[in-house]
Amino acid sequence: MAKSKGTKNLDTSTEEKIIQAASKVFTQKGYVATRTRDIAEEAGINLALLNYYFRxxxxxxxLIMAEKLQLLFSVILPIVNNDDLTLDEKIETLVENYINLLVDNPDLPLFVLGEIKANPEGFKDRLQVRKLLQNSSFVRQLRERKPDVEPVHFIVSLLGMTVFPFIAKQVLFADDNTFKMQMEERKVLIAKWAKIMLET
Amino acid sequence: MAKSKGTKNLDTSTEEKIIQAASKVFTQKGYVATRTRDIAEEAGINLALLNYYFRxxxxxxxLIMAEKLQLLFSVILPIVNNDDLTLDEKIETLVENYINLLVDNPDLPLFVLGEIKANPEGFKDRLQVRKLLQNSSFVRQLRERKPDVEPVHFIVSLLGMTVFPFIAKQVLFADDNTFKMQMEERKVLIAKWAKIMLET
DNA sequence: GTCTATACTACGATAGAC
DNA sequence: GTCTATCGTAGTATAGAC
Incomplete structure (x- = not known):
């Protein structure tokens, strides 16, 4: 993932330590609220080194944001474009994989969506989610199954049911353990609900 | 809403102008990213006046955050606690009123949830949403209708379908006009979907 | 109440020794 | 590559004139 220099291939190189720390602090507090000093401290290195390595x-x-977007897309794209999966299989796999990802990275949604809103211009190029979805086999299957409902409505509902609990975690859920347990429960629930939404 | 001094009861008093400006800038950019200079400029007043009025x-x-929380609660609480409404009526009214509120205040969800996550301690007292819901007639009705599903799962799904589009607006929707139109469509769609989720 | 000028602090970035 | 020390800037807040 990081460019491997010829020298010092210890896996916790200083460069990698900074990336790890930045990833943690940025996703927790967002761009403006994180201080480079926080990242340096978290990485256990000197503040000057941060600018030495990353300018x-x-x-x-x-760099961190690109990684995170990649992470989010890498779960969605292979599934919605897989012609070998039925609509129901796509839904099941999508929910399962997405909840798995978010359980491991609960701060991801609020971080990414918050930064996009803070700087919409900076993402105009990189984010053609709409166009990517528009031509997907997922949307094609949705139109076939329910020609009377715009696919965006179904997709937003599916994503909402899946992602929203992680965004509103602090408000709606008590402790971390029951949260994780309930997110496991949600996998089958959401899939079931999504399917019956397509049957009416 | 603002305390009315004896002097100068013009409705755009300086105090009120600052509040309006702060409300706009804070909800758009969040606490850390807004500069008091932004607020002063937006209000058309001098920077020093901000500290003169609000310290x-x-x-x-x-002050602004309290207003916003009040706004969000004032839509939910009267409905979920109204014993005269059936479960289906509660769902319809909740979705209708909430989408109306969010169409007028699209930045509200990301702002409030973002600030709560940025400073969870500051909201420990004010936010007993869980307890308020726990004892509501809404949750009681949900338990009666579907004893095998934890009410939280249904509530999170309902809120997710309703609120998530406003959080992911920049990513999933094109222009502002079609967005508003589609949010109108969603009112009946979400209510319909929520009801069939309770019938299975 | 409203303004100008300024004090104070925090942060990002760099210079320069090792 | 890594450190210490410091510069420059931007932001909050206040002092003091009007």
């Missing part, structure tokens, strides 16, 4: 806070952020 | 950025923020 600026902004550049480091770009 | 600090922090105090002004508390």
């Amino acid at each position: 600026s806070k902004e550049k480091l952020f770009q | 600090s950025k922090e105090k002004l923020f508390q």
